[in-house]
Amino acid sequence: MTLRYLMTAAAVLLGACATPTAPEAEPNMPEWRLVIHGGAGVITRDGMSPEMEAAYTAALETALEAGADVLRSGGSALDAVEAAVIPMEDDPLFNAGYGAVMTASQEHELDASIMDGRERNAGAVAGVKRVRNPVKAARAVMERSEHVMFSGDGADTFAEGQGLDMVDNSYFYTERRQNALERVLKNRQRTAEDRHGTVGAVAIDKDGNLAAATTTGGMTAKAAGRVGDSPLIGAATYAENGVCAVSATGHGEYFIRVGVAKTICDRVKLAGETIEQASETALGEVAELGGDGGVIVIGADGTFAFVFNSEGMYRGVVDPSGARTAIYGDD
Template identity: 70%
Template sequence: MMTLKTLAIVAATAAVLGACATHVAVAEPESAPQEWHLAIHGGAGVILRENLSAEQEAAYVAGLNEAMAAGAAVLRDGGSAVDAVQAAVLPMENSPLFNAGYGAVFAANGTHELDASIMDGRDRNAGSVAGVMHVKNPILAARAVMDRSEHVMFAGPGADAFAEAQGLEMVENSHFDTERRRKSLEHVLKERTRTAAERHGTVGAVAIDSHGNLAAATTTGGMTAKTPGRVGDAPLVGAATYAENGVCAVSATGHGEYFIRVGVAKTICDRVKLAGDSVGEAAQVALDEVAALGGDGGVIVMDGEGNVDFVFNSAGMYRGEISAKGASTAIFRAEPEGDE
């Protein structure tokens, strides 16, 4: 039987151990911040090495690197994923190399109709514009819809008017003209058929920031010689663009009609969330559905931990990724061409 003295010693010992346990719990370090990561694409289609000169290939790589550097600068300074994807696609909207903004393809009537969307994975807020003809950077108009309106999507003249009211830079429709795209229009109108390159050309970005927030953005000039008024998948949340924290972020490029019918971006994220697929596995399932219907294209996908995959069923896709660990770009189906 324990004496009163023994019981006192046991009680004192327990109190000391309890105090130590409390001290250890308080001193436990906070979890490390999420490593930021950004991925971009500049379009998918029949991109064959023999069709690109060394100078052209170098120009595309430089364009991809410029876009990645712009997005990385935001993330490196602790900025948000949604600001980063916007920053990444802006250089591609301003480059004649890509089918978005300046350098966008022509519709059949010789005008340009531009589409864009952006989505914030924190609360799944989103904004998009379709068929804009005068706002210089459609992705900025999509962002304004998300941030400064109660709506998700504006289209046509109303979208341009909204962008102008927000103080965005407006231009004549001819600002988007390039000789290269005019020749493509003439080819399609003459031959009454489109190559895969004339069907595709969307650009986009996905990112995760140091707080673990995901975002996605997509912007395009559409399809060469399209019927005026046609809207593809790029401005449609769930088709080409989707982001949900802890699940995935997606930006797609390809034959938009098929991506709409499959709901590619939402299909991918739902499979990750509900079926437990990796983003690569989910993307492959979605693109297999696209292919079964007769379409092609590709996606960039990122999961809730910042892991990236590039999945495409076309001959090539302009793409790249960058993080604190380094950067790489690729065009063809080979491994990434080089590091920054």
């Protein structure tokens, strides 16, 4: 596989496509910025109706506004990334929270992680079945326990003990995901869409603090207990002040093996690469192993990039100059 698309900060704001080369520095960096994704995969104009495209665009705009509202009022990057992903966890268009894909045993097992770049504090949950918003549980783990990750029943019990909103597992059910499960079980084969749909956000606030969050329902018809990259710090999520913040989406097994998020930040920190160069390298390793997907990244200077080796990625960016969303590889 080859790197299909790279969009730099300047290209996004001007509405132009960029080639996979390092861009010139943005002349006037904004005081804050938020970048989101809603999953990467085989996303083409031919395969999407105008109505569905409009629905995804509106959902991305809602998520951007939720996070931007935090940053405009002087809030933290950490609060912003949590605020941005919650609407996507609540929207059945995405594979996170309500509308998440189903396991082979016809249940929903959700994963999420969050990381604060200030002191590299992090929290995660894996395989939760009753937490309405898994990202809230991940943050509770980070701030209200001595640990970084809880899984399974223990994660649900912890979240309930923290007073988070709990639901029956059937809350996450949608007919769309039931149909997808039946198709995969019948054909014994997953499409790219069945492996993707993770949502995430990265942000930089007015104080230069970085944060990242990632949340997912995993892959359709996954084995019970399977854990992908989304709750793993360093695989799908990483943030370190002065370096970068990353949220990834794609075929999790490959992102785990490469350690995509930490690889990107380490290449920026230790090799002096730009966020674009580091992202290209990490996703190149994923592609060599046979995987695909994408990342969103914000650097310590506020520059950002979308990099993916799939047909498209639901994505958006907002800062004081305005907001923009995109879906396809040639947007």
